Structure formats: structure tokens, C-alpha cells
Amino acid sequence: MAELAVVLATYNEAENLAVLVESLEGLGEDLELFIVDDNSQDGTRAVAENLSAKFHNVNIINRPSKLGLGSALRTGLSAALATNARYAMTMDADCSHDPADVPRLLEAVRGGHADMVQGSRYIQGGGVCRWSIKRRWFSRTANFLYHLAAGGPHEYTTNFRILSRRAASVVVDRARGCGYDFVPESTLLVMAAGLTVEEVPITFTGRLRGESKLGMTEVIKGVTFFLVIALQYRLQLGRFSRSRSANLPAPD
Numbered sequence: 001m002a003e004l005a006v007v008l009a010t011y012n013e014a015e016n017l018a019v020l021v022e023s024l025e026g027l028g029e030d031l032e033l034f035i036v037d038d039n040s041q042d043g044t045r046a047v048a049e050n051l052s053a054k055f056h057n058v059n060i061i062n063r064p065s066k067l068g069l070g071s072a073l074r075t076g077l078s079a080a081l082a083t084n085a086r087y088a089m090t091m092d093a094d095c096s097h098d099p100a101d102v103p104r105l106l107e108a109v110r111g112g113h114a115d116m117v118q119g120s121r122y123i124q125g126g127g128v129c130r131w132s133i134k135r136r137w138f139s140r141t142a143n144f145l146y147h148l149a150a151g152g153p154h155e156y157t158t159n160f161r162i163l164s165r166r167a168a169s170v171v172v173d174r175a176r177g178c179g180y181d182f183v184p185e186s187t188l189l190v191m192a193a194g195l196t197v198e199e200v201p202i203t204f205t206g207r208l209r210g211e212s213k214l215g216m217t218e219v220i221k222g223v224t225f226f227l228v229i230a231l232q233y234r235l236q237l238g239r240f241s242r243s244r245s246a247n248l249p250a251p252d
């Protein structure tokens with residue numbers, strides 16, 4: 001059983017995946033990797049198979065079609081929980097998240113003060129590179145609205161995070177979002193379950209190669225969906241958190 005199960009959702013990441021996996025393997029941490037690929041058309045699957053042949057801890061979950069980032073992360077987190085790994089991590093597979101930051105996130109979660117430790121761009125010491133002004137503006141505005149609506153952390157849209165087993169179970173059991181909306185929703189679910197979220201500053205470097213799959217429809221859908229569940233969360237916090245937290249698995 002590895003200490004940390006890493007979930008990498010991939011859709012057309014053939015040019016980025018090997019760079020990322022080689023860096024993760026070079027960290028010297030105790031990892032088990034799960035690549036969840038949605039029938040990418042650019043040869044990602046072949047890259048993943050080569051990596052799996054090279055590294056015994058690389059597992060591949062092939063899905064028939066593009067079912068959405070959230071759906072892929074949920075599938076990967078379920079597989080991570082099934083391994084009995086102590087923690088589960090998600091990160092983008094396009095090299096936007098620096099593997100060199102993983103030990104800092106891991107150190108923070110090992111400290112035991114939080115059930116979810118996330119790499120945040122929008123706290124002191126964090127930042128963003130290689131992003132257009134427009135993309136920065138969207139991201140900042142969405143996070144400002146999310147923070148205003150739900151309180152909690154300064155960032156809700158980071159997919160670079162480590163979850164304890166009980167936080168991962170909460171997310172797998174309760175999240176409804178299948179696309180990018182899954183990311184802020186899961187932060188909210190972890191908070192609603194009465195679990196603590198800690199933020200560690202990261203510099204987000206933007207994708208190495210290829211195109212972003214985040215479209216405007218996803219952005220609008222994501223913001224609307226979040227604001228609705230944030231309101232629900234605000235209105236029903238007591239009921240929502242207490243009735244559900246009774247079913248939580250025991251702490252690690």
C-alpha cells in the first residue's frame with residue numbers, strides 16, 4: 001500500500017504526461033499513480049502504456065469517451081480509496097502544477113491539522129504564470145465570488161490537492177458535478193462535512209503544451225452550479241453537516 005495515490009485525469013495530454021510522470025517518479029515519495037484517460041485522440045493512451053510498462057506503480061483507467069473532468073476525478077479517487085493508500089492527490093496532467101510542490105503539500109497533510117491540503121494561487125506567496133489576462137480575470141472573479149458566497153479558502157478552483165481518506169470518501173460519495181464544477185463543489189463538500197481545508201501557496205505555471213479543454217459553457221455552468229450549492233450550504237449548514245458527518249469514516 002502506497003502512502004499517496006495520485007489521480008491524473010487526461011484528455012489529449014500526450015505531450016505532457018511523460019514529463020509529469022517522470023518528475024513525480026523522481027520525487028522519491030511512496031506513490032501509486034492512476035491515469036484516467038477518456039479515449040484521448042492524440043496518443044495519450046500509448047504514452048500511458050509505456051509509462052505503465054516502465055514504472056510498476058502506474059495504473060491506467062481507460063474510459064470510452066470524454067465524460068468530463070469531475071467524472072474522471074471521481075473514478076480516480078474511488079480507485080485511490082480502493083488501494084488503501086493513506087492519502088489521495090489530484091493534479092492536472094498538463095504540467096501546470098509543479099511536482100516539486102508535492103512534498104510541501106504532503107508535509108502539510110501529514111501534520112494532521114487538515115483533511116484537505118490544496119495548492120492555492122490566490123494566497124500570499126502564490127501566483128500564476130503563462131496565462132492570458134482574460135483567463136486570469138475569469139479565475140480571479142470566480143474565486144472572489146466563491147469566497148464571498150461560501151467563506152472558507154481563498155481558492156476553490158485548484159485541482160492540485162491532497163485529501164485524507166475521509167475527505168476523499170465524502171467527495172466520492174456526494175459530489176454531483178461531472179465537469180470542472182466538481183472541483184469547487186468538492187471543496188464545499190469537504191467543508192460541509194466539518195473537515196478542515198488548509199491552503200499552501202503554489203505558482204501555477206500554465207499548461208506546457210496543447211490546448212485547454214475549459215470552454216465558456218463550462219465556466220458559466222460551473223459558476224451558476226457553485227453559487228446554488230454555496231447558498232444551499234449556507235442555508236442548511238447545520239443540517240447538512242451534522243446529519244452527514246455522522247456517517248463519516250473514522251479519522252486515519
Ligand SMILES: Nc1nc2c(ncn2[C@@H]2O[C@H](COP(=O)(O)OP(=O)(O)O)[C@@H](O)[C@H]2O)c(=O)[nH]1
Pocket residue numbers: 008009010011012013036037038066067068069072091092093094096207211212213214
Ligand atoms: N479524463 C478526462 N480528463 C479531462 C477532461 N477534461 C479535462 N481533463 C484533464 O483535466 C486537466 C485540466 O484540464 P485543462 O484543459 O488543462 O484545464 P485548465 O487547466 O483549466 O485550462 C488536464 O489534465 C486535462 O487533460 C475530461 O473530460 N476527461
Ligand SMILES: [Mg+2]
Pocket residue numbers: 092094096206207212
Ligand atoms: Mg490546465
